Amino acid sequence: MSKMIRLTKDEFRVLEDKTRKINKELVRLEKSPMKESEMLHKILLDAIEKAEINRDGEVVLGS
Template sequence: MSKTMRLSDAEQEAIRQKAIEINKLLINKGHPPLKDSELVHKILAKAVPCVQLSKDGEIILEGL
């Protein structure tokens, strides 16, 4: 699998906005902010084990 993944402009913006939101919360709790890429790695580490296929063939996240 490729180490590089292309994201649409909308996906990039959604990650940027979520990073801003999370980093404000982290800073308020006295933690250092995360880079966008670090946030994506943490999200993937939590989400990938939960990915399932529904009976309808839809990708879903179970157990989050």
């Protein structure tokens, strides 16, 4: 089942910048670059695994 997620312009700009930076490194390592959607899926899965609640009741990314 697929769902859509909306990003703000700022969120998408940050994603584009991070994707560009990581893709430069991937190319340098002779690996295939990633699309923004692939990058976002990877980041979301990793972040969800690390999501926790701190003492103040805020959602934070643990290790």
